[in-house]
Amino acid sequence: MYRSILVPLDGSLLSEQSLPYAVALARRSGASLHLAYVHTPLIIGEGVMYLGTPDVQLWEEEKNYLLRLVDRLKKMGLDKLSAHVLEGPIAQALQEQARSEGCDLVVMTTHGRGPVSRFWLGSVADQLLHRLSTPLLLIRTREETLPLTTEPEVRNVLVALDGTPEAERILQPAGTLAKLLGASCTLLRVVPSVVAYSVYPEKAVDAALADKLQDEAHVYLQRIAASLRDQGIPTQTRVLLHAHPATAIVNEAANGEYGLLALETHGRCGLARLFLGSVADKVVRSATVPVLVHRCLPD
DSSP, rough: OSSSSEEEEETTTTTGGHHHHHHHHHHTTEEEEEEEEEOOOOOEEEEEESSHHHHHHHHHHHHHHHHHHHHHHHHTTTTEEEEEEEEEHHHHHHHHHHHTTSSSSSEEEEEOOOOTTTIIIIIIIIHHHHHSSOOOOOOOSSSSSTTTOOOOOEEEEEEEEETTTTGGHHHHHHHHHHHHHHHHEEEEEEEOOOOHHEEEEEEEHHHHHHHHHHHHHHHHHHHHHHHHTTTTTTEEEEEEEEEEEEHHHHHHHTTSSSSSSEEEEEEESSSSSSSSHHHHHHHHHHHHEEEEEEEOOOO
């Protein structure tokens, strides 16, 4: 279960769309909730920061913004709350705050202020994926805002695996989240279409190989599913044959049955390279449902 959850915010309603998820998880797990805002000093000229009265006032406004949110959350019955205005490079400040608070989950939206937000996935979230050893729950912003008092509905968590032990490390954080939300899990393995990649005309050979790969994937997933069922998590399996694994995963996640997608990443170069053709990168950027991402650390 979670003990400490960090929620980065930037003062926008879009960034606050992460709060219903963070609140639901904190309430169900009894975790403390830490709201964080990274202060950016005022700029008065090229490369010159203004550290006078207006900047202090801005810092105080940011602090008061967080304290107002804390008051709203207290009225909802949450009591383990804190507010932090941080200094420094955004991703680095958030990483250090997560470490100092002993956070075991970070929940944030992938967009904040406008189309080129500080919290756009290609910047801060991408940097956090590269830096954090803590699971990161990314919430894609929507036009409609979910009220704080409304718990997000997550009935089924789609867990993407590629058959490697590294990818299986997502199972523990995904299982924890599914248990808290009372959700089932669906384990997904995408088998690349060997027909699509073949340079030979003998389609029967390709079809036979595809059948063999799918059978092996079914056996593999059933073994993993059994371990989750032993933990009390209802678990199904699904094998897809597709030439583009990222497309298959994103399309499967968007079919309406899943409230959340989970996958493991490598921390070598920004986003993951666990799946063929930088699949994790494409999945995180394209998924329309919240994505739970965990960085695979070297043994």
